[in-house]
Amino acid sequence: MTRRLWHIITGILVPAWLFLTVVVVIVHRFIPVAPWLMVHLLLLGAVSSAVLIWSQHFADTLLRHPAPGGRAFLGWRLAAHTTGAIVVITGMIGGWWLVVLVGGILVGANALAHAAILAVQSRGALPSRFAPLVRYYVAAGAALAIGVTLGILMARMDDSEDTYARLFIAHIGLNLLGWAGLTVIGTVALLWPTILHVRVTDGTRAAARWTLPLFLVGLTVLGLGCLLGERVIAGLGVLGYLAGLCLVFADVVRQGRSAPAVTFAGWSIGSALAWFGLCTLGFAVTVTVAPTWTAAANGLEQLVPAFLVGFAAQILLGALTYLLPVVLGGGPRVVKATSRELERGGLFRVIVVNGGLVLYLLPVPSLVKVALSLLVVAALSSFLVLMTRALKTNRVVRRAADAAAPVPGSRPAVPPAAQPAVPSPRPRRTGSVVVAAGALLLAVTLGVAMDPVALGVTGGLSVVSVPATGHTTTVDVTMAGMRFSPDSVSVPVGDTLVINLTNADDRVHNLVLDTGITSGSVNPGTTTVIEAGVVGAAIAGWCSIAGHKQLGMVFSVTVTGGAGGTSSSATGASATGMGGMDMGTGADAGASGTPSAAQDVDLMKQPATDFAARDARLAPASADTVHKLTLTVQNVETEVSPGVRQTLWTYNGTAPGPTLHGHVGDIFEITFVNGGTIDHSIDFHAGALAPDKPMRTIMPGESLTYRFTATRSGIWLYHCSTMPMSAHIANGMFGAVIIDPPGLAPVSAEYVLVQSEFYLGPEGGEVDAARVATQLPDLLAFNGYANQYADRPLTARAGETVRIWVLDAGPNVGSSFHVVGGQFDSVFKEGDYLLRDGGSTGTGGAQVLDLAAAQGGFVELAFPEAGHYPFVSHVMSDAEKGARGVFAVTP
Secondary structure: OOHHHHHHHHHOHHHHHHHHHHHHHHHHHHOOOHHHHHHHHHHHHHHHHHHHHHHHHHHHHHHOOOOOOHHHHHHHHHHHHHHHHHHHHHHHHHOOHHHHHHHHHHHHHHHHHHHHHHHHHHHOOOOOOOHHHHHHHHHHHHHHHHHHHHHHHHHOOOOOOHHHHHHHHHHHHHHHHHHHHHHHHHHHHHHHHHHHOOOOOOOOHHHOOOHHHHHHHHHHHHHHHHHHOOHHHHHHHHHHHHHHHHHHHHHHHHHHHHOOOOOHHHHHHHHHHHHHHHHHHHHHHHHHHOOOHHHHHHHHHHHHHHHHHHHHHHHHHHHHHHHHHHHHOOOHHHHHHHHHHHOOOHHHHHHHHHHHHHHHHOOOOHHHHHHHHHHHHHHHHHHHHHHHHHHHHHHHHHHHHHHHOOOOOOOOOOOOOOOOOOOOOOOOOHHHHHHHHHHHHHHHHHHHHHOHHHHOOOOOOEOOOOOOOOOEEEEEEEEEOOEEEOOEEEEEOOOEEEEEEEEOOOOOEOOEEOOOOEOOOEOOOOEEEEEEEEOOOEEEEEOOOOOOOOOOOEEEEEEEOOOOOEOOEOOOOOOOOOOOOOOOOOOOOOHHHOOEHHHHOOOOOOOOOOOOOOOOEOOOOOOOOEEEEEEEEEEEEEEEEOOEEEEEEEEOOEOOOOOEEEEOOOEEEEEEEOOOOOOEOOEEOOOOOOOOOOOOOEOOOOEEEEEEEOOOOEEEEEEOOOOOHHHHHHOOOEEEEEEEOOOOOOOOEEEEEEEEEEOOOEOOOOOOHHHHHHOOOOEEEEOOEOOHHHHOOEEEEOOOEEEEEEEEEEOOOOEEEEEOOOOEOEEEEOOEEEEOOOOOOOOOOEOOEEEOOOOEEEEEEEOOOOEEEEEEEOOHHHHOOOOEEEEEEEO
């Protein structure tokens, strides 16, 4: 096998992993364990494959002594690592720990084999001043083996345990700082000056005898601190590692100052090293100052984007950009042409990636983060396209060079008269900088345009005109526990008001003033400044996130020295405007002072001819004992009654969410992903467990795993438990889990009906949280759409038994389920039979299944003859608001 063909074959591994990473990033909301998968496709897949290939290549070059087994054995090691990585990923996705164990053993054993081969190769090497750098690769292989072992143990544990957090921190340290970091340090010592075209001095600190031990001591102390449960010791270990990194980076900075980078490879590697240093510092600070191990682990998760994109992705792409043309070879002309393809748009890509990452890490709205993420991923992904072009260019130019080569024995052609060389014009980079800045600005603008209130872009100005005093009153206001503190401030009339607004809570809040000025979304732990302008009259304020105002998040500004009247907005917003919630109870005015969609309700109107009712049939429970499902929060504009639309917060796009069905003893593993724009959570009544971890509220873009065992039968509610729960449930965040009682008899048909309430906001808008508090719904519905089964009846056959599961999701109103013209021979409510097969007399019957909010059960009946049998909530005013349907019974 030729050298060039070998590098082409082995080089396919890295871009293949990169391609899979990009695919998962794009579709991650639909994939279980997506955050874990994205991290490991890049690090365990692409980065680790590159480390195995290039560390062996550099070792061969530095030691000038072949490795045992040569290329063939390296090929086997690459195959073993790839197989192990695929097995680990498969096991994690499937939740099969034994599969994870097998894959982890294969990866760890292969890392040890890699380290052992390099150690043996070093012993037989010729003397070389840079041979000590190979020891970094040996140490890195040992670090990976230990890090993989910790990962295997973590896969067996609950992520809410303190021990899990300690293992997680050690796992991150050994894999990122050990496996990836040590390899990068050992390689950059020679690769960086080579890229910059500067002389490598004998005094490089990375090759000094005492430098590697400093890194190893730091990693050892980190591991020891995690083992002993001492975070300060663990943090000191990372600081020791950082000290060694600073010594090595002194060479990097000195060389960069003497010959600044002028290529994508240099810019990308330089940026990656900067991020590596910052992330290592962040690692040390996070572990040291966090109040608990769990908090430290959560803090490290926030560093993951910087580690992945800033360090890992950029170091990988920068190194490949420089190394691929060199190893493919073909002569100066071929190498130059290949490099030219890989360098296309280099400055633009570097600015977009690093600028986008910096903006992403700032407290910007979630939709801005989404837009920036897509832009950064596109910039990184372009390398795959450029690499394909480079390989094609290499092949074409090589063939052209071979065709132009002189025939042996022939006389060389006489060159034309020599002409003075014309120096190549120096490339102008201003255009790339401007275009990159424009792309970043466009991404931010698009994000803000999709969620303007989140950044406070909708402000107006007070029309109250008073002479300005020229004095500024500055107040500090804290948001925590659904309160502003202080919740009222006094300002001299004519003063300019500045509010330093701090969110000390663990969820997103904002402050909206009735003058139209808003703070935008304020993330936990951050502070923003609101310039409220000259105060001429009293100002009302509130948090506009649904329900927060009703829970007490109100704020007021009073004036002293003047009349103190109420201000009004230039846009006409009243105290309920600009995203606030109307505190009244009328149906004609909803949130933000706009007319409620309740005025458009016409319960006699039929839905459009293409309307499809939700399928209420209940499929039999599968034989699986472990049920896995990803539930993703999605904001979806949905028709809830003919001609009435609301933006619902949903699980997987529907309200109610998917119905889960199983047996007693089954395990349910739910991956909950918050794809919405505010914080949400999930609470399964079907499982009994401490709510602290699985039911916690998570921010947009975050996810968690909720695992419970169904130990008791019945129909159980699941819902969002983020405060105010009433508003979250009323806006669509609910669903059913059905656990069949043992010995449940088969029936001809089974249906599930979930009753819920709508408190309508403006047309196309969200729930009116103030109306939820009145407990006077505008609409009621079975399965999310008022009267849908009156227009699209459910079906049955005369004489056959039908089972109807009913759940009242609330959030406020009870149900009294009744089938007009039918009689129930069996009634099951809240885990037991109230009536079974006619009861003790054999002739007993029931007319309703009465349920309070969050209760459920089922009824069974046989329809005596063909015809149409309405079903309703026998709370008749609720039936008249949409809680009704029809069974169409055929002979």
